[in-house]
Amino acid sequence: MFPFEVDPTSDLPLWVQLRNRIAYLINDGTLAPGDKLPTVRGLASEISINYNTVNKAYLSLASDGYIESVRGRGAFVRNIEDEVWSEHASEVDGLIDDCIQACLDMGLSPDDVVALVSRKVSKLKRAGAAAPVDKAASRVIKLDMGAGDVPSAKTGA
Numbered sequence: 001m002f003p004f005e006v007d008p009t010s011d012l013p014l015w016v017q018l019r020n021r022i023a024y025l026i027n028d029g030t031l032a033p034g035d036k037l038p039t040v041r042g043l044a045s046e047i048s049i050n051y052n053t054v055n056k057a058y059l060s061l062a063s064d065g066y067i068e069s070v071r072g073r074g075a076f077v078r079n080i081e082d083e084v085w086s087e088h089a090s091e092v093d094g095l096i097d098d099c100i101q102a103c104l105d106m107g108l109s110p111d112d113v114v115a116l117v118s119r120k121v122s123k124l125k126r127a128g129a130a131a132p133v134d135k136a137a138s139r140v141i142k143l144d145m146g147a148g149d150v151p152s153a154k155t156g157a
Contacts, residue, residue: 002038003030004047014049019057026066026077033079037067040075 004021006014025031037043040058044051058075061067069075103113 002043002046006047006049015053015056015060018047018049018054019060022057022061023064023066026080031077033077035077037075037077 003025004018007017010017012020022031022037031037037058038046040054041051044054058067058069062069062075065078065080067075068078099117100110100113103116104110108116
């Protein structure tokens with residue numbers, strides 16, 4: 001039995017409710033990479049909703065990279081974590097190198113860097129802030145506006 005119940009009080013369309021439920025089951029590990037999902041017709045029959053509703057949810061999940069449909073075989077859960085990591089591994093590695101080098105340039109020893117980073121990560125975990133951060137909000141961009149273009153703090157212009 002597929003764990004899904006329609007929420008009649010929700011403003012979300014049924015296909016979005018189903019899509020969100022499947023994405024949740026993938027993210028929390030209930031559905032593991034490689035697991036085969038029920039067929040569109042089978043799931044529609046099992047949870048008593050229209051075939052097109054299930055199909056739309058599956059198409060959205062495939063578009064977002066959660067599942068992969070293999071013609072004649074079915075829909076399977078993709079391994080999102082490995083793909084996300086490999087996609088960002090080079091950038092993360094470069095950022096870590098830059099951070100370590102900056103700390104060493106400040107006169108810290110490699111052991112000091114390890115201790116400080118470990119302490120910081122532990123603090124973030126305790127605060128519950130270890131979740132991914134929005135990339136746009138986490139980037140600092142320095143703009144050279146020239147001396148005459150600097151806005152006044154008082155006037156805002």
